[in-house]
Amino acid sequence: MTVHPVPVRERAHAPRTLDGMLLEGLAARFGDRTVQHCADGDLDVATLTHRSGTVAERLRACGVGRGTTVAVKGRRDGWLLPVLLGVLRTGGAYAVIPFNTPDPVERRMLDVLRPAAAVAWRVDPPAATAGRAGQAVAEGVDVPVVTALDGAAPAAGGPRHELDPAYVLATSGTSGTPKFVVVGHRAVAAFLDAAPAVIDLAPRDVVAARSSAAFDLSVWEIYAALLAGASSVLIPEDVAADPARLHDRLRGSRATVLSTTPSAAYQLAAHDASVGGGLHLRRLLVGGEAADGRRLADAMAAPSLAGCRLDNWYGPTEATVSCTGGPLDEADLRRPDVSIGPALPGVTVEISGTGELYVGGDQLAHGYLGDARATAAAFVPDPDGDGRRSYRTGDLVEVDDRGRLTCLGRTDSQVQLRGYRLELGEVERAVLADRRVRWCHAALSGTDSDVLIAYFATRGDEPVDRSAVWVELYGRLPRHAVPAALVQLTEVPVSEGEKLDTARLPAPRTSDFATDGAETVAPRTGTETRMHGLWRRLLGLDDIGIDHHFFALGGHSLLAARLINGISREFGVRPALHEVMDRLTVRRLSEWVDQRLDGTSPSVTGANRTGGTT
Structure with a gap:
């Protein structure tokens, strides 16, 4: 042009x-x-x-x-x-x-x-x-x-x-x-x-x-x-x-x-x-x-x-x-x-x-x-x-x-999310493009304010298939701008002055994330229990199942790096980033840890991987 x-x-x-x-x-x-x-x-x-x-x-x-x-x-x-x-x-x-x-x-x-x-x-x-x-x-x-x-x-x-x-x-x-x-x-x-x-x-x-x-x-x-x-x-x-x-x-x-x-x-x-x-x-x-x-x-x-x-x-x-x-x-x-x-x-x-x-x-x-x-x-x-x-x-x-x-703040709703400039108002408008949605509020949450959440309410409070909403959002927004959690409210909390009372917005639950309908299966082994505790601390969530995907729960690449450090401290073995990325559930990472501790896991260093992306 x-x-x-x-x-x-x-x-x-x-x-x-x-x-x-x-x-x-x-x-x-x-x-x-x-x-x-x-x-x-x-x-x-x-x-x-x-x-x-x-x-x-x-x-x-x-x-x-x-x-x-x-x-x-x-x-x-x-x-x-x-x-x-x-x-x-x-x-x-x-x-x-x-x-x-x-x-x-x-x-x-x-x-x-x-x-x-x-x-x-x-x-x-x-x-x-x-x-x-x-x-x-x-x-x-x-x-x-x-x-x-x-x-x-x-x-x-x-x-x-x-x-x-x-x-x-x-x-x-x-x-x-x-x-x-x-x-x-x-x-x-x-x-x-x-x-x-x-x-x-x-x-x-x-x-x-x-x-x-x-x-x-x-x-x-x-x-x-x-x-x-x-x-x-x-x-x-x-x-x-x-x-x-x-x-x-x-x-x-x-x-x-x-x-x-x-x-x-x-x-x-x-x-x-x-x-x-x-x-x-x-x-x-x-x-x-x-x-x-x-x-x-x-x-x-x-x-x-x-x-x-x-x-x-x-x-x-x-x-x-x-x-x-x-x-x-x-x-x-x-x-x-x-x-x-x-x-x-x-x-x-x-x-x-x-x-x-x-x-x-x-x-x-x-x-x-x-x-x-x-x-x-x-x-x-x-x-x-x-x-x-x-x-x-x-x-x-x-x-x-x-x-x-x-810097003291912003005059608008723009925020920084892991280095990306993000207009929360535009995220809200993308969610509101669904005609069933009557109200939306986007915010950052998580241990380092690095998880994007969209609270929404529907007309008549009818339930929606959030997986379909995510499909639409991935078609409209860059990946970093798609909310990790969609939290549906039946009542929007407001203060006495009729303004949104953000302090009363609920913390997201595991079911509010794109967990693909995975059941919340509790840890079964000692390794899974310790891995589960590590995930809870990183993600700020309690009801995590061993088959829930890390990214579906609001995780991202920087948090995955912290997960690697946590695994190293907790278990004394350190996976490479690509080994974690291939196993981003509590169950699969626990299996990897057990295999490494038993000496049965192949050594994969990724040394032959070159390049990267722009």
Whole structure:
């Protein structure tokens, strides 16, 4: 889809494009050192340059050029960076489709994006490429394939400009038609110029790239490392989700810099403490969700983190990765709400009379693709009338006595769920699309507020088949936005002021989760009883049966990593993540534990598993 950038003042100098910045002087910065360590082999300068050039050549043959978009769906291997760079070299913008996107949602995403081409690894092609002849970028079974698509506007003519889009990222996509944030080359360049104020990388560094390319933190992990001449290590998603395997990968690669969510940092630190350290990190950056200073203090006591500098940074996708950030000291870690730092160089911040944070500067995105109304509502003119814009973040902030910002909450119902931005109101509207439902309230619950629950009431209080509701929701929403529990109420609790009394909402029962009708069978053996207790503590539920599925009870990959740690502590044996994922019931995990303790279980390390997903 052709993207028309917003008008701003012209600049006299030559345009700074992201691919130009990255490729210029690349050989001088790296020499013969590795650019990126990947599970399927390392990338050096010559390989990266050749592969990205091949991808660009294939894409140009499909009509990709300035102002067009390319959908990317693939693996976290040695082709991912060349594909992204190859798209940029054509003058087009890339849009990464998350690997776990349901087919109906993926189709709606492509309807909005209208890409000129798709690049997908053969193992998981987008539905839009079915029946179309594509061209592989190299020999091999599992390599990217470039496929031309119909319906896109032709590439724009003329020379490239720093306002041209570099990438398009989906955000807050709970409605099934997510907002697509269009980020230009100028915005990315401004962020990469400003980021050293928080973390100044050096050629000696090894940067852990653990974020999906569908998240904008990947922009810093990969591109900042390239500009600094620092190697990065591309971490497959299944490794990133398992604290033990992540720890092993960080140790083996001698990674010195890691940026992650606070939730993942807590778990990595707990594992580090259990194994006595071994990491080489000099810098840890957290962001993407609210951090608790006291829990961060516990994490920083881990052996590998005791001498590590800790920074917290903040930024919506609309302001390009991060727009504030800075170090956290001991005083910060004694309070639950921690500073998100001052503004980065070049970023302007304003706080409205209601406490809402507005940000401005060259890091601002163009807006939302195909949604002029949402763009106008979120990107507003500066009050000084100089023609520039500010982005309304929706975050409420205050300024401390050191001039740093602290987040206090939201002006709307948006929340962070395991790194995803989520509009609870959109979840509620998706449930209310069922004509039998008259009322709905969505909320986060669970031990770490990481389980999405939808309370609902029906017309006439008629019972509904919740399995059918889930089928509809999976067709409308991304998987992370589908409620884990659907709790039907016959009476909505209200306060004396006729407002919803959330304190009186009942805790979900096992039957409120997608348990596929499994009976609640009680533990029968000592191992099952101990495993059952571990599940109860993790999930916050009492009536768990030994055949209920972990994910159906509100579990998720991060909680599965905590389950692994719990099994290790409780039984003295440690399963790999894939071994747990294959046995996510109390019965089957207990059988695995018994087999390991008896010495009858085969050793499966997963060492032959490479890659991962974008």
